[in-house]
Amino acid sequence: SSGINAEWPLRPGMSINKAPVNGTFTRSGQPIMEVVNDPKAYPLTVSFGRGKIGANEKLMLASTFHSLYAISSKISPVEKSSGIRMMETDEFVLHCFQTITGVKFFIIVDHKQTACEPLLHRIYQLYTDYVLKNPFYLIDMPIRCELFDQNMKKIIDQVERANVYNSATLS
Numbered sequence: 001s002s003g004i005n006a007e008w009p010l011r012p013g014m015s016i017n018k019a020p021v022n023g024t025f026t027r028s029g030q031p032i033m034e035v036v037n038d039p040k041a042y043p044l045t046v047s048f049g050r051g052k053i054g055a056n057e058k059l060m061l062a063s064t065f066h067s068l069y070a071i072s073s074k075i076s077p078v079e080k081s082s083g084i085r086m087m088e089t090d091e092f093v094l095h096c097f098q099t100i101t102g103v104k105f106f107i108i109v110d111h112k113q114t115a116c117e118p119l120l121h122r123i124y125q126l127y128t129d130y131v132l133k134n135p136f137y138l139i140d141m142p143i144r145c146e147l148f149d150q151n152m153k154k155i156i157d158q159v160e161r162a163n164v165y166n167s168a169t170l171s
Helices: 032-037 055-075 116-131 146-162
Strands: 010-016 019-023 086-088 093-098 104-109
Touching: 010 032, 055 093, 055 104, 093 116, 104 116, 116 146
Parallel strands: none
Antiparallel strands: 010 019, 086 093, 093 104
16 A cells, blocks of 8 residues: 555645546546556646635625625724725735725735735736726626736736745736
């Protein structure tokens, strides 16, 4: 036996030798343990990641955060409070940037991630460059803009590789 035990299923977003996995099978239906036990598969590359959330979960998260944001700005002892800018838990840190038009951008990062404010401003810049200038975009509708998605992916990949946001290194 290889000494490897996969009792817990791997979530979407994870892969073995660049083959996406879901549960205890690769996308092609091959059991993960067959790949692990196959000497030809070595060296073995296992990528761990968070599973993607669906549109409904995104809407629920945004709605919940918007409500918390509105409540916090109303009950704050600070006059004309701008609401939640950062919320820290044991598991993650949520950073928020609200534009002058009221659009909120928020990111959820682990505690090691720093310099989130410039990252949020860069995301806002992408939003203004690729979404707001798109004649087919309707305000308050989900963003469906390929150039925005491509540039967001590029920034996220660079942040994850560097494990820190550095505005000088991102284009």
